[in-house]
Amino acid sequence: MKLVDEVAGIVAHRHARRNVVTARLDRMDFHEPVFVGNALSLDARLAFTGRTSMEVMVDVRAENLDTGEVVHTGTAWLTMIALNERGKPVAVEPIAPESEDEKRLHALAAARYEARRNERGA
Ligand SMILES: CC(C)(COP(=O)(O)OP(=O)(O)OC[C@H]1O[C@@H](n2cnc3c(N)ncnc32)[C@H](O)[C@@H]1OP(=O)(O)O)[C@@H](O)C(=O)NCCC(=O)NCCS
Secondary structure (H helix, E strand, O other), X not given: OHHHHHHHHHHHHHHHOOOEEEEEEEEEEEOOOOOOOOEEEEEEEEEEEXXXXXXXXXXXXXXXXXXXXXXXXXXXXXXXXXXXXXXXXXOOOOOOOOOXXXXXXXXXXXXXXXXXXXXXXX
16 A cells, blocks of 8 residues: 555656645555565556646556466555645646547546545535
């Protein structure tokens, strides 16, 4: 979980070029167990930008170093917020999805963004 939060922070920070904070861990699916001795790899993608928020999707894979077998063990969605020098939310550049995969990811994330706003009464 710590690694998931860290890579999401790196991806969001890299996009915003500012400090970011985690506002929400929307979901964490554990598809398969991770065993002691497995090597983990994490793949994080910026799925969506709101005004100051960024949704990052993180995939976790575990490699059995004895056999080389790699298993997709988890997926998480996090909302990160860009902060200005005073620690207040600040606008980020919107992303422009290009590939069909990016557009699909973006549309799903946009729907989650709206659902979160409705949930919070924003
Ligand atoms: C996240 C935080 C900066 C939001 O501050 P705020 O004063 O509520 O800011 P705003 O109402 O202006 O919202 C800023 C953005 O955060 C989003 N947001 C706020 N609360 C959210 C939540 N619970 N989940 C998802 N997004 C959230 C808003 O939608 C908005 O995004 P947008 O600009 O893209 O529409 C503030 O609540 C905070 O600092 N929380 C503590 C974070 C923390 O300590 N994280 C570490 C966890 S280990």
